[in-house]
Amino acid sequence: MLGCSAFIRRHHFFIRSLGCYTNTQTHHHNGMSCVMSGSGLESDALGILRSITPSLDPTKHKGQAGKIAVIGGCREYTGAPYFSAISALKIGADLSHVFCTKDAAPVIKGYSPELIVHPILEESYSVRDEDKRSILDKVLAEVEKWMERFDCLVVGPGLGRDPFLLDCVSNIMKHARQSNVPIVIDGDGLFLVTNCLDLISGYPLAILTPNVNEYKRLVQKVLECEVNDQAASEQLLSLAKRIGGVTILRKGKSDLISDGETVRSVSIYGSPRRCGGQGDILSGSVAVFVSWARQYISTAPKGELITNPTMLGCIAGSALTRKAASIAFDNKRRSTLTSDIIECLGRSLEEICPVN
């Protein structure tokens, strides 16, 4: 627990580092919470994106720009994990893996030869009760071989809700947490953690990216009340704090982001199209930027150790996804699909943060 003056100092630090220029209002209540409202919440998202994006350097070798893994993809869903994993690559990660069920793997592989797809998860329908223990052990052994190599996991795109599968994924998350690997949680991953908050509670490298319905369930479960849009940022801050300082990116007209210490919004114009799959672009995007933000902060001069890498990663990921959606929509209008937005990630990044 920070003392009041230490908190205000740290808060001002955040304001500077997160690029909060105007109308900053601080509300101090309960001895801890500090929220800004109105336009003061808006982050300098493009500046943050530029800061954390690593330079490209011919002396670097494969893997140094990021190795991402998506846990998701089952008999029913295959598009979501593909969208998430390919977005990570198109933003600049070097390697993008997918861990999915045996049925999903050939399909996901077929979408793109660029992904490394591991067909190791199982759903209940293909497993006898007496084999569950041994299969769980096998799945975990397989994932553990890889875990140390990943800079960030994305858990949830196209995961489905099969109980045995979710049990395996819970164990994978525990392992990732022990290894201090950041975890972006979306889709059915949010269903899982909303029902089992212990998986992420108190883990500062957990990032939740709920849409309106997922956010509603989370608020009901954790705060035992309804969503209050009149005090959206205060409620988000309380929620993130109550889950022990995880970072939450609440998707909406503006994206609102909090780690329980501060709240920021990203309002860059995106697209009015709400086709399925856009959340998967965001999760892959956040995964890359969180990895980069952690690198950036670990190598920044001591005095510049400015803020929480999960906040920075969410802000940058949100900004890039929104800009790409906007470019795609300008071109494809009502016909805009998730794949069209993915095709605009590279150009968006180059416009915000040119290579040279």
Place this chain on the structure above:
Amino acid sequence: MLGCSAFIRRHHFFIRSLGCYTNTQTHHHNGMSCVMSGSGLESDALGILRSITPSLDPTKHKGQAGKIAVIGGCREYTGAPYFSAISALKIGADLSHVFCTKDAAPVIKGYSPELIVHPILEESYSVRDEDKRSILDKVLAEVEKWMERFDCLVVGPGLGRDPFLLDCVSNIMKHARQSNVPIVIDGDGLFLVTNCLDLISGYPLAILTPNVNEYKRLVQKVLECEVNDQAASEQLLSLAKRIGGVTILRKGKSDLISDGETVRSVSIYGSPRRCGGQGDILSGSVAVFVSWARQYISTAPKGELITNPTMLGCIAGSALTRKAASIAFDNKRRSTLTSDIIECLGRSLEEICPVN
């Protein structure tokens, strides 16, 4: 063992044929080794590429421009063998085969109807111990039917490390060697040969294409020391010589190539992106150019029989891959993926070596 004056004669021959123009320094030590350092190492890669690329002639028939086979592709990896095989075709080979496991075949076939994909390899999980011998025999019989027709093998892209699979592949390599078919070895193929050097030791048509980690393991295993970047070319030369005159292409900021007799570098600007799969383009590319270099040398007038075709093939393959990467990166920037580079192979080749 060459005598000293014969060696120097041959060395000067190399300097001419490999297009070494400036600052050539010769160091003569241990009575054998001869290394040039500094810019003197740089080869006239574009000139070599032009020399060995065959003319296109309407009287030629299918197969004369090269028949390549990639041994790789398993349950886990399917992108790598596709990248290698399709690159060979896009550079100008007439036929490109893939020999992979039964699980990988439909996926690789799905990437492109241009490839001939043989689902003949097996991994341990699908084979009972008592069947291993008969399955190995069957695999070998199947591959032997084809072996004589191939101008070059690529062993390793997406091969995986299953012990039974690697056992089969070791036997395929022995057969290729008996048939005097050149073998480009990359990825898990390097894992295999680093642990079993006899497979390639003393085979002048073996070409290894290690990245930074694979090179490190090779140096540790063969030279029993660490990588010495201060004496990179000397160490590479020793390594190639110690493995009995195989050709090694060490990938890096500049690619460094040695057959144990001479060392050359290719520094044409490539791309600072390090997305997975670029090594597969290189292996497919080297396979085609080695085939062409062997044709070129076999038909060149006696006096012009200039140098080792594996060196020429590595230099040309490196140059083309780097140029294609550079064009792709100019266009796609941070978003550049391996597929984007493959799409630039044709234009790169046409710019270096126009059809007319």
